[in-house]
Amino acid sequence: MKRIKTDICIIGAGSGGLSIAAGAVQMGAKVVLLEGHKMGGDCLNYGCVPSKALIAAGKQAHAMRTGQPFGVTPVMPDVDYAAAKDHVHKVIDTIAPVDSQERFEGLGVHVIRAFGRFISPTEVQAGDTVITARRFVIATGSSPLVPPIPGLDKVPYDTNETIFDLREKPGHLIVIGGGPIGMEMAQAHRRLGCEVTVIEGMKALGKDDPEMAAVVLDTLRAEGIEIAEDALAAEIRGTAGAIEVEVKDGRVFKGSHLLIAVGRKVNIDKLDLEKAGVAFDRGGVTVGDDLRSTNRRVYAVGDVAGRLQFTHVAGYHAGVVIRSMLLGLPSRARQDHIPWATYTDPELAQVGLTEAQAREKHGRALTVVRFPFHDNDRAIAEGKTRGLIKVMVIKGRPVGASIAGAQAGELIAMWAMAIANKLKMSAIAGTVLPYPTLSEVNKRAAGAYFSPKLFDSSVVKWVVRSVQRMLP
Structure with a gap:
């Protein structure tokens, strides 16, 4: 077993972890960065970047259909869905070097490609290495929440972690979840030529101002997206290419493909937080406004800190933590300006x-x-x-x-x-x-x-x- 002593050990190489690693090492701290999956985290590989790339492809197709008011004869676009996905992955590959292991090692960060877990209040183990650090940062992010809907485990389905690898254009995409991810993917697929149905257990875009949400929802419905609200999924059945979702009031929706987009769960299961004396609940690590946990050596940033789950929040949290850990300055996170x-x-x-x-x-x-x-x-x-x-x-x-x-x-x-x-x-x-x-x-x-x-x-x-x- 190898042993390393360092100033800062960061668990997770997503937006928050990478920002802290880059800032801390360039300010003179010794930094160890642990990542057991992909550098860049969810945002680069499964979230913000690929979704906006696919949305851009959909906008191009939509523009071809809607030129009449400008004196441009509308045409039906010939959509190559696989080529649109090639565009998505080209965008990811273009941005990836900024988040790469090679770049961070070039900055002086010790990168270990293994999952980290606490073995004591002052130690984390990653593979065959034990890291002792003055400060730890948990930046493990979140993953798509897969709800326990009866029958879901018996049919093929996608989440945001798999939808961007799908090469065959869905004939009729059913989206369970009417939040931002669900609505963005619904419109992108509709504009790329798919039939789309969104099933939402409460109100679509329900976390936003309802008057503002209505502006968006009216447009999506006008583009041909079926949006069923107050439709709690009760049972899922079928096979690949022929999937049915029955909702609580008895309505049945049929489609060829299924996307689950009902929310996120924080990634804390593998951390063994109890061994570090770090309190947590379903929402994430318990932290104060200074983003410190119940173990004063351990901070949490981004999704896992149990606050707003956005990439830019993780980046903001990085600045808060750096001021505290490196400069010893009082530093607290706000939410009213996010x-x-x-x-x-x-x-x-x-x-x-x-x-x-x-x-x-x-x-x-x-x-x-x-x-x-x-x-x-x-x-x-x-x-x-x-x-x-x-x-x-x-x-x-x-x-x-x-x-x-x-x-x-x-x-x-x-x-x-x-x-x-x-x-x-x-x-x-x-x-x-x-x-x-x-x-x-x-x-x-x-x-x-x-x-x-x-x-x-x-x-x-x-x-x-x-x-x-x-x-x-």
């Missing part, structure tokens, strides 16, 4: 409080300002007028923003910055933006906050009239 986006078309994005959350928290002190995409000149020029932004404001400061529309994932950035830095609405309203851009919806929303104060105020009008009388 944005997220669903990359359907139109996109759906959120940061801070939704309208319902803001009303519950702030009551009558809340002001909600809105601006529709159909009044934005760039949206009109590009035929992307379906959408809306609304901003929740308390005493002149935004506390939340919801956007449904073209490039919502890009547009939410301004509000994420504003909330993170406690900027006022005047900072947005006073920003000069290029014309014509979609980003003007942000400024117009900020302007909508001030308009009643300026244009509907008798005091302002009295002041203006008085000034005019005094001017030469």
Whole structure:
């Protein structure tokens, strides 16, 4: 058995683990990085990267069908589904070197390609190596949750970990789960020529503002996607190419392929956390705002920290942990400024409080300002007028923003910055933006906050009239 002593031992080479490893080693710490599966984790190999690549392929096919309003004769695209998957894997292969073992070893990180498990509060074993470290970071991420639906174990099905290796285009894809992953994959496959049915036990896109979610869901239904809500899967039966899903109220949905997209489970089963004195539950490792566990030597970041499950959150957590571990500075993670986006078309994005959350928290002190995409000149020029932004404001400061529309994932950035830095609405309203851009919806929303104060105020009008009388 080999033994290593190091400053920091990181378990998991996904977004959070890689960010900490790169930062820590370049700042002078000795770092050991453990990865028993693929470098880059879920995001590179099964999540953000491949899903956006497949969505891009679907957008190209959709554009060919929908050119009539622009004077372009629509044509039915000849979709090579296997070639679309080749595009997905080319994108992964292009990005992979940034996350590779070779790159990190070049930075000075000691990379061990084996799963790590605790054998004591100060030791982790990976293969035939025992690592003793001053600090440990659990960055093992999450995996697709496979629910115990009767019959599921008897039929072939995909998750986000296998769907991108599928080479044969599904004739009719059934998606169980109407969250972001399910809806993104539903639209991508529909645009690539598949029939698609989404089965959701509650409400599709149910974690987002319902008014905003409706903008997206109406579009998906208009594109021919069947979305069944309040449809809890009760039994699955059939064989490859002929699968049936019966829901609790007796409805039966038939398709050729099945995708399970009902959520995520944190990867903690192999860690032997009890031997390290690290508390945990189904949601992940128990941590404080400093991301430290009940064992002061052990931190957790990303999905396994039991908070928002997004790649960019893992990267943010990395910065919090680095400041604490390497510099000894007090450092705590916030959640109120974390944005997220669903990359359907139109996109759906959120940061801070939704309208319902803001009303519950702030009551009558809340002001909600809105601006529709159909009044934005760039949206009109590009035929992307379906959408809306609304901003929740308390005493002149935004506390939340919801956007449904073209490039919502890009547009939410301004509000994420504003909330993170406690900027006022005047900072947005006073920003000069290029014309014509979609980003003007942000400024117009900020302007909508001030308009009643300026244009509907008798005091302002009295002041203006008085000034005019005094001017030469």
